[in-house]
Amino acid sequence: MSTRLSELMDCFQGVVPTGIATCSLDGRPNVTFLSYVKYLDERHVALSCQFFNKTKRNIAENPVAAIWLMHPVTLEAHRVVIRFLRSEFKGPLFEEMALRIDVIASHTGMSGVFKLLSADIYEVLEIEPVEGHVLPDAEAAEALAAPPVAFRAKGTRGELAALQALSDRISRAECLERLIDALLDSTTELFEVQHAMVLLYDETRARLYTL
Numbered sequence: 001m002s003t004r005l006s007e008l009m010d011c012f013q014g015v016v017p018t019g020i021a022t023c024s025l026d027g028r029p030n031v032t033f034l035s036y037v038k039y040l041d042e043r044h045v046a047l048s049c050q051f052f053n054k055t056k057r058n059i060a061e062n063p064v065a066a067i068w069l070m071h072p073v074t075l076e077a078h079r080v081v082i083r084f085l086r087s088e089f090k091g092p093l094f095e096e097m098a099l100r101i102d103v104i105a106s107h108t109g110m111s112g113v114f115k116l117l118s119a120d121i122y123e124v125l126e127i128e129p130v131e132g133h134v135l136p137d138a139e140a141a142e143a144l145a146a147p148p149v150a151f152r153a154k155g156t157r158g159e160l161a162a163l164q165a166l167s168d169r170i171s172r173a174e175c176l177e178r179l180i181d182a183l184l185d186s187t188t189e190l191f192e193v194q195h196a197m198v199l200l201y202d203e204t205r206a207r208l209y210t211l
Helices: 005-012 053-061 092-108 136-146 149-171 177-192
Strands: 018-023 027-035 037-041 042-048 064-068 079-086 120-131 199-202 208-211
Touching: 005 037, 005 079, 005 120, 018 053, 027 053, 037 092, 042 079, 042 092, 053 064, 079 092, 092 120, 149 177
Parallel strands: none
Antiparallel strands: 018 027, 018 064, 037 042, 042 120, 064 079, 079 120, 199 208
């Protein structure tokens, strides 16, 4: 493999859902999305198994599958060919992944339904970059290769000063509306953040929602 699995660590953060493609013994494909893919080492990953009956049937007949990993910032994609080894139903790995699934479930209103059935261990056979998935022009490519302008220009001291200014503006907010306005305006001005999302906790439904 020319690409090492450890080079794709950002793809395992769960920001972009990972797709998995399987195929039955008679050649019928199936594609679905996974809640969680965990990096184990250079040759192994663990996939969360919850509701995917068709996927499980296909893997039982044909243990080779492919997952689609995408970088959450650059959107560069890699196709990873994997082979099923075993399922774990208890132990440290299962408990860690189950906790992660519980957190996801609580944020999507699926607590009590969205449960981990097993942590499925796969061997990584091949890693292949998906050519042409992202086609940046020369200017975009240069921007991706460079660090953020605000941080490059100001350095560590500049970041700390910006955080201090942000904290001061938030502390002077007289209500939630002004606090959010100060937060969003300051992150844009001080850190050049062009896109942001604010989530609040709904106590009645015990979940987060976006403003």
